[in-house]
Amino acid sequence: MRHGKKDNHLSRTHSHREAMLQNLAGSLILHKRIETTVAKAKELRKFVEPILTRAKDDTHQNRRIVFQSLTNKETVKELFGAVADKIASRPGGYTRIIKLGNRQGDNAETCLIELVDFNEVLIAAAADKATATTKTRRSRRGSARPASDEIPTAEVVEDTPAAEAAATEATPVAEAPASAGDDLTIIEGVGPKIAELLNNAGITTFAQLADADDATVQQVLTEAGSRFNVHDATTWNEQAALARDGKTDELKELQDRLKGGKGE
Structure with missing residues (x-):
């Protein structure tokens, strides 16, 4: 039984498992997105994210430690170059797992694991959504409710003609949606x-x-x-x-x- 054991051995020996995670981490850093099984992706995330955190501080000692885990010069160069620049302002959570469903053959659950900061489509969509939300909030917050319950009563009593005129002008706008479309x-x-x-x-x-x-x-x-x-x-x-x-x-x-x- 695996009670209390957090690591998934993936039915491999220790050396085989470490070599597989090294290869997956190298491919993820070089290609920014890879397809694998969900079980491997979860173990890869625990393996590669501490390496990504260490890469944000480009020192000789950190490069030596990272090279011990990845054992590939091109991967280390890419990690401390383009990848480190992208993730410099991110405090953690460098990867994203997107499930794809089960594959034919062994029916294993597959997924995409990618570096969050290199998905330009989602980054642009998030920026557009944030801009739209900001504009909407500004337009709706223009007439905030008064903090005191006595202010609305005073406004109605003092500005009754203006309020009636505003209500008269607003009536066609309120009724427009009812007749705007046909069945x-x-x-x-x-x-x-x-x-x-x-x-x-x-x-x-x-x-x-x-x-x-x-x-x-x-x-x-x-x-x-x-x-x-x-x-x-x-x-x-x-x-x-x-x-x-x-x-x-x-x-x-x-x-x-x-x-x-x-x-x-």
């Missing part, structure tokens, strides 16, 4: 899910759907996945045009013809 589900072939996809794509009214070409609508369905790509959208703009013009009888007649071959 696209009355179009034959458009269900609630597809209507939501069209709304997300900017098509919220009958007029917009009538003006949209078939290729644009089909692209929306294709991006949503194979579940929605099977729908035929060639008649949606014609139906939307009739709904836009208020020709309900002609719309019903067209939909009856479309349903005619379905054997309801």
Whole structure:
């Protein structure tokens, strides 16, 4: 039993396990991302992160100690060069494990292990998200609530005409969303899910759907996945045009013809 034992021997002898971790660490430092099993990745993280911490202080003694663990000159050069510059301001947590699922054959759980500071895509996405969050907070914090409960009452009593004028001006803005979109589900072939996809794509009214070409609508369905790509959208703009013009009888007649071959 392995009660209380933190290390996974990975079914290898000590020398075999150390050699394997050295090779994995060298590949990770040189290529910045490798694919392996989850068990090996977890042991590699415990092996390589102390080495990365030591590399942030470029001294002769640290280079000797790191070389004893990696035993490769090119790997040590890359570690104390490009890698050390990237991780200089990071206090820890230099690696990230991304699970990929089980592989065929032995059904082992596989993953990607990568150096966090070298994934430019996620770094750019995090920066954009932080910028968007900052802008949103600034715009919403412009009118903070007063700390005292007596201030709102005083404002209402003293500025009643201004408050009524502001409420009158704000009324159309509050009612706009209710009439901003049409119920696209009355179009034959458009269900609630597809209507939501069209709304997300900017098509919220009958007029917009009538003006949209078939290729644009089909692209929306294709991006949503194979579940929605099977729908035929060639008649949606014609139906939307009739709904836009208020020709309900002609719309019903067209939909009856479309349903005619379905054997309801």
